[in-house]
Amino acid sequence: MFSLRVTLVLIVILIIPYAIKSFFSIEPFPAVILPSGPGKSLVNKSQFEVTTVSYLGKSGDGRWRQVNAQRLLHPLHYPLQRYILSREFMIGDSSNINYINYPTNILKSKLSRNRNNYQARSDLKELLKHRLYSQGFKSSSLKILKYKVIISIPGGDTINSILINESILYLDR
């Protein structure tokens, strides 16, 4: 049997991480928090929007061709790669976006430590360059295209694909 004191400590241990996640959108680990996903969708929805990222490298003839993104970020598995790719490997311009207007992001920026130093970024660029060359590309430039893809429901056919952002990473600089 647990005493009242132990019960109170248990309540605190269980509730504090959940409160941090609920009120500050910061996920502590480890914590007794299970996946929720409370979002909803229209039942008669006929379209679904998804943001996709496409990577292009320059081939020998000077044309941009599709890069195998999974091979670029091996050994990270696909669900993690999606996060990394959406942030342009954390070395592109979008990693510097300042969301200072949001209180939780002010808190996050104050508490987090900047580890993305010059050496680490250079190593990553070198690795990406090496992996680009190993896929047969002849240039160290990597073009990143972000699309908003509209998919039909049911069926899953692509109705439209709109380019929303285009940037080039120069891995030599």
Added chain:
Amino acid sequence: MKAYYTWIDNLNTLFWTRVISSTTVDVKSLCAFRIVLGATLLTLYFPSFTWIAEVPKALFNPPIFSIANAFDELPGIVFFMTLDCMILLSLSCLTLGIKTRISTLIFAVLCIIGLSFNYSFGKIDHGYTLFYFTLLCMSFSGWGTQLALYPDKLTKYDSTIKSLSLLAVIIAFGMFTAGFSKALHWIDFDMTWNGFLRWYIDSYYGSGKKLYLASIVELLPPLVLEIFDYTAVLVELSPIFFLLHSGKAWRVWLMLICILHLAIVLFLNISFNLNFFAYLIFIDFSWLYNKLINISKLVLNTLLAFFSLYFLVRLYLIFSQQQMVTFFPGLRPKFDLYFDIIIWLVAIYLIINHLLVSKQNRLKEA
């Protein structure tokens, strides 16, 4: 004030008395289950983290409240190889019953450390939460006192009933964290909006998860989809009531959650396979104990020889940095999902069997 304190204290006593009476399992059953858990992890879900050392350091971006955040940079290969070796050693000791209390604790802590680094690239996956809390709770359950090569001696810190009741409360709270925000949004009595459908569209069209029954979801009428929403919320918010009601009710809830997990695999192709251990620990495995205790010395020695060989192969895989069977379903999604269906069907069968045997025993006693 004193009367108020006494009232709260009595309430606390009543709460834990009810929880304990609902979760009681014989320690022999836990000892048998420990071997099942250890053998399954060693063969099918061995946690490996050596691959993290190959990830470029610039991608290391741990969450603020995480063990990994104490590190200035991603540790090197020696750190992760040592971690994997210690995981292999502690898991082997847990399975064989060598200093089980401390090896379970070490195994759980090492998994948490490894997962902290695994979750340092932008995404925390809480799918394994119940699993490592099961290990932490079972460290002091006395599950290493029998069916062990070097049995633990019971100390004042060991308590089967406390371990099980604590785990049950953790499961109930965990489910609350999953169900509460769903309840706020999904219980809307509006059939034009649906929560389950959002999960489905994300996984079917967003992640390309199209196995099993996924393709029939779009044929379901809105009323059925609405029932899915309310069922999920009810199952996730109700465990505490089942727990406080009776042992039978608690096992019925465990069966319901296993059915929900099976439905998630079939319709959404999403895996929560390690939760299996957290739920089945409350099922009576005394029948397995009776079988294992009567194993002949020859069979036992043969099994130990195989185990030693397997241990060496695992060690070789760690040092040669080869891809191993790991926690991460991303490496082998189809195999994991096929196996998940079997796992949840077995779990449902075992729980129903437990309920039927308990009923027969009650009738005999009457």
